[in-house]
Amino acid sequence: QVQLVESGGRLVQAGGSLRLSCAASGRTASNYFMGWFRQAPGKEREFVAAISEAGTNTRYADFVKGRFAISRDNAKNTVYLQMSSLKPEDTAVYYCAANRWFVSSRTREYDYWGQGTQVTVSS
Numbered sequence: 001q002v003q004l005v006e007s008g009g010r011l012v013q014a015g016g017s018l019r020l021s022c023a024a025s026g027r028t029a030s031n032y033f034m035g036w037f038r039q040a041p042g043k044e045r046e047f048v049a050a051i052s053e054a055g056t057n058t059r060y061a062d063f064v065k066g067r068f069a070i071s072r073d074n075a076k077n078t079v080y081l082q083m084s085s086l087k088p089e090d091t092a093v094y095y096c097a098a099n100r101w102f103v104s105s106r107t108r109e110y111d112y113w114g115q116g117t118q119v120t121v122s123s
Contacts, residue, residue: 002026002112004096009117012086020081020117022096030074033099035110036081038092038119045095047105049081059103086121093118 008020022034035050049070050059058070067086072079079096094117097110104110 002029002032002098004098004112004114006094006096006114006117009094009119011120011122014086014088014121014123016086016121017082017084018086018119020083020094020096020119022079022081022114024077024079024096024098029077029098031100032112033101033103034070034072034079035097035099035104036070036079037095037097037107038090039095039116040089040092043092045107047107048094050103050105051079052103057103059105061105083119086119088121088123091119091121 003025005023012018031053036048037045038048039045047061051070055072067084069082096114098112099110102109
């Protein structure tokens with residue numbers, strides 16, 4: 001079992017930056033592949049970024065390439081999402097997720113989810 005707690009979401013102006021954190025606890029959390037997803041009101045949850053257990057492999061949605069960066073610190077059992085050049089359309093609840101096997105963009109391949117943190121980008 002892995003527990004995930006996101007933090008760092010807040011109101012930010014367009015063009016600004018924000019760093020989200022996801023603290024993982026439970027058995028061997030550092031062995032898990034991690035992902036960030038987001039869900040805006042009235043929309044389906046969508047993939048943002050993912051990272052391998054060692055941090056050597058990453059994957060991004062096309063709409064965040066060059067603006068967002070995923071990283072992890074296994075000593076702290078924490079995964080980060082550094083977001084820059086934020087746009088109003090980035091407004092959403094951001095979720096952290098974990099799976100045992102893949103750097104995946106598919107929600108169904110993740111076994112554990114956090115409760116989410118709200119990011120609001122004002123224009």
